[in-house]
Amino acid sequence: MKVSIAMCIAQLLTWSIWAVTTRHPSRWKLWIVTVGGFLSMLLEVSDFPPYKGLVGARALWHASTIPLTYIWWSFIKDDAEYRTSILLKKVQ
Numbered sequence: 001m002k003v004s005i006a007m008c009i010a011q012l013l014t015w016s017i018w019a020v021t022t023r024h025p026s027r028w029k030l031w032i033v034t035v036g037g038f039l040s041m042l043l044e045v046s047d048f049p050p051y052k053g054l055v056g057a058r059a060l061w062h063a064s065t066i067p068l069t070y071i072w073w074s075f076i077k078d079d080a081e082y083r084t085s086i087l088l089k090k091v092q
Helices: 002-021 027-046 057-091
Strands: none
Touching: 002 027, 027 057
């Protein structure tokens, strides 16, 4: 568990530093994924029991990864389009 937490923190720090230093037009999506990933990591670590037997930390963690995954892949698509447009401008 300690190694997983360390790797998660390292990844979040890496993406945060990149988001601060870049002028990417979709960096706000990266910030949402970074902050959301940190908050979901807190759910994974806290691991509280289900509230009234219905929703526990693990269930909320799984539910939080659904929108984060969508936003992450939306950022990847925007990044590919942005970098392709830069390369095409250099060729012309």
